[in-house]
Amino acid sequence: MESVPNSTPVPQKLHVGSNGIIPNSNHFLDLRSSLSSVEAPGRNGDPKLQSGRKMGLEIKTNPKIVYGEAGYVLEDVPHLTDYMPDLPTYPNPLQDNPAYSVVKQYFVNRDDTVAQKIVVHKTSPRGTHFRRAGPRQRVYFESDEVHACIVTCGGLCPGLNTVIREIVCGLSHMYGVTKILGIEGGYRGFYARNTISLTPKTVNDIHKRGGTILGTSRGGHDTSKIVDSIQDRGINQVYIIGGDGTQKGASMIFEEIQRRGLKVVVAGIPKTIDNDIAVIDKSFGFDSAVEEAQRAINAAHVEAESVENGIGVVKLMGRYSGFIAMYATLASRDVDCCLIPESPFYLEGKGGLFEYIEKRLKENGHMVLVVAEGAGQELMAENMRSMGHEDASGNKLLLDVGLWLSQKIKDHFASRKKKMAINLKYIDPTYMIRAIPSNASDNVYCTLLAHSAIHGAMAGYTGFTVGPVNGRHAYIPFHRITEAQNKVVITDRMWARLLSSTNQPSFLSHKDVEDARKEEAPPTQLLDGENCKDGHHVKDVVDNGLACNGTR
Numbered sequence: 001m002e003s004v005p006n007s008t009p010v011p012q013k014l015h016v017g018s019n020g021i022i023p024n025s026n027h028f029l030d031l032r033s034s035l036s037s038v039e040a041p042g043r044n045g046d047p048k049l050q051s052g053r054k055m056g057l058e059i060k061t062n063p064k065i066v067y068g069e070a071g072y073v074l075e076d077v078p079h080l081t082d083y084m085p086d087l088p089t090y091p092n093p094l095q096d097n098p099a100y101s102v103v104k105q106y107f108v109n110r111d112d113t114v115a116q117k118i119v120v121h122k123t124s125p126r127g128t129h130f131r132r133a134g135p136r137q138r139v140y141f142e143s144d145e146v147h148a149c150i151v152t153c154g155g156l157c158p159g160l161n162t163v164i165r166e167i168v169c170g171l172s173h174m175y176g177v178t179k180i181l182g183i184e185g186g187y188r189g190f191y192a193r194n195t196i197s198l199t200p201k202t203v204n205d206i207h208k209r210g211g212t213i214l215g216t217s218r219g220g221h222d223t224s225k226i227v228d229s230i231q232d233r234g235i236n237q238v239y240i241i242g243g244d245g246t247q248k249g250a251s252m253i254f255e256e257i258q259r260r261g262l263k264v265v266v267a268g269i270p271k272t273i274d275n276d277i278a279v280i281d282k283s284f285g286f287d288s289a290v291e292e293a294q295r296a297i298n299a300a301h302v303e304a305e306s307v308e309n310g311i312g313v314v315k316l317m318g319r320y321s322g323f324i325a326m327y328a329t330l331a332s333r334d335v336d337c338c339l340i341p342e343s344p345f346y347l348e349g350k351g352g353l354f355e356y357i358e359k360r361l362k363e364n365g366h367m368v369l370v371v372a373e374g375a376g377q378e379l380m381a382e383n384m385r386s387m388g389h390e391d392a393s394g395n396k397l398l399l400d401v402g403l404w405l406s407q408k409i410k411d412h413f414a415s416r417k418k419k420m421a422i423n424l425k426y427i428d429p430t431y432m433i434r435a436i437p438s439n440a441s442d443n444v445y446c447t448l449l450a451h452s453a454i455h456g457a458m459a460g461y462t463g464f465t466v467g468p469v470n471g472r473h474a475y476i477p478f479h480r481i482t483e484a485q486n487k488v489v490i491t492d493r494m495w496a497r498l499l500s501s502t503n504q505p506s507f508l509s510h511k512d513v514e515d516a517r518k519e520e521a522p523p524t525q526l527l528d529g530e531n532c533k534d535g536h537h538v539k540d541v542v543d544n545g546l547a548c549n550g551t552r
């Protein structure tokens with residue numbers, strides 16, 4: 001969150017009505033090409049953006065930001081007409097589609113936007129909005145002109161095949177597209193592998209399988225080779241499914257395409273089993289993972305309660321964010337302790353993990369412990385020589401906290417001082433969970449993501465990631481997805497619910513709590529006005545167009 005320095009120029013203001021509707025839509029459309037050059041206050045002055053590099057990402061395009069009344073801010077996504085102003089448009093073929101033509105107001109009003117925060121005070125500024133996803137009345141591609149491709153990158157996640165299937169079927173059934181290529185093996189597949197032709201027939205039942213039929217990889221992102229391949233193959237719609245690293249790569253591809261002036265749309269579909277993607281409500285596959293994790297937790301519980309002083313330890317995925325562990329714990333009710341990367345813990349002494357385990361064993365005769373793979377990394381590094389290795393994408397390789405913790409617990413209770421017989425079983429279901437097909441609700445979610453991406457691409461939007469914001473699908477500029485990771489906020493209500501359900505110690509000192517409170521709160525919390533560092537009042541926001549959206 002940052003407030004806007006008073007010295008920055010007030011941007012060109014668009015007249016947005018109090019209901020958020022831009023009164024004359026044509027006026028808005030006419031302004032669209034100039035919007036990309038509207039200087040965003042606080043952004044151009046932001047050293048992270050001025051230097052052009054942040055988290056390895058080159059950000060060259062000014063964000064498209066539109067300011068309205070009462071602190072309304074639209075963080076818009078790029079459009080092909082930003083750099084190709086004279087493109088022709090065509091009526092959306094969906095208007096003649098028997099399934100969709102009967103729907104009242106099927107087409108999204110082009111001024112519709114989705115609010116990032118829906119909990120507001122009566123004096124709150126209206127805050128940040130994103131362009132609403134969905135089909136537009138006019139499209140920028142004729143059906144037989146479209147040559148789409150799909151690529152999946154990063155780690156596996158339940159639902160990848162469903163998204164592939166629904167992009168292929170959606171393009172084909174809704175827009176009559178026949179040329180769709182699958183890029184094999186992630187980003188490097190653009191220049192190092194063959195492509196496969198995808199049709200509704202070939203993808204018909206792939207949603208029932210785990211993994212990705214296209215294969216995936218880490219590393220191998222070579223922007224100019226990728227864009228050469230897109231150009232050489234005559235591809236004009238690129239659908240990129242992947243996590244934060246993938247979206248950074250997608251942003252660079254978009255920048256290069258724009259630099260070359262190509263009529264090529266780049267659409268990102270966010271994927272991560274860890275649910276660590278910022279802005280969106282939830283990532284696909286997360287629900288399926290939490291559900292599948294219940295099987296491992298149940299097994300750990302059965303094993304633990306069947307023996308004297310039984311301890312079941314389950315490791316779940318979550319490199320930097322403990323969402324899977326937190327939700328799996330909350331869902332299960334059999335878990336006595338959940339450890340996540342966001343909440344440091346310690347083993348020995350008063351208030352430590354060993355003391356709590358002993359207490360639970362004495363009270364209950366058994367216990368279940370869930371640990372996210374990224375938890376306790378610093379603690380382990382103090383004990384062991386840290387490897388400091390990275391994978392091909394530059395992600396830090398983690399030490400195995402499950403094995404380490406299990407050994408530490410065994411050693412502690414076997415020590416001469418303690419001499420307490422325990423029976424510990426360690427279950428690592430991480431890759432088994434990641435490899436399952438998506439569950440029913442994720443399947444529906446994947447379908448909506450795919451459709452939103454297709455509608456956006458056909459309408460000429462580009463350089464966006466699609467996803468639900470407060471339940472409504474929106475087009476989100478890449479930089480908003482890649483500039484921060486979503487994490488469990490340990491001063492938030494959800495973590496408090498977990499602590500009260502497991503009765504575990506918080507392992508936090510008073511100082512830890514104070515530090516955590518000072519950290520940025522998540523965008524879903526009520527922050528407007530309250531979190532402006534320089535104390536800009538709502539009136540400043542309204543009168544001077546100053547942005548204070550509480551999200552940076």
Ligand SMILES: Nc1ncnc2c1ncn2[C@@H]1O[C@H](COP(=O)(O)OP(=O)(O)OP(=O)(O)O)[C@@H](O)[C@H]1O
Pocket residue numbers: 055056057153154155156186187188217218219220221242243244245246247248249250252271272273274392393395
């Ligand atoms: N900063 C970056 N710039 C360009 N490309 C990147 C960047 N970071 C990662 N990539 C590319 O994106 C792809 C996937 O990245 P990564 O392995 O980090 O997975 P991810 O998309 O973050 O998914 P997940 O972490 O959920 O498995 C890789 O091919 C990698 O080369």
Ligand SMILES: O=P(O)(O)OC[C@H]1O[C@](O)(CO)[C@@H](O)[C@@H]1O
Pocket residue numbers: 154155156243272273274317318319373391434
């Ligand atoms: O073993 P891999 O494929 O590199 O992936 C492991 C990582 O990928 C993730 O599943 C994210 O995709 C993390 O939870 C995990 O740390």
Ligand SMILES: [Mg+2]
Pocket residue numbers: 154243244245
């Ligand atoms: Mg990642």
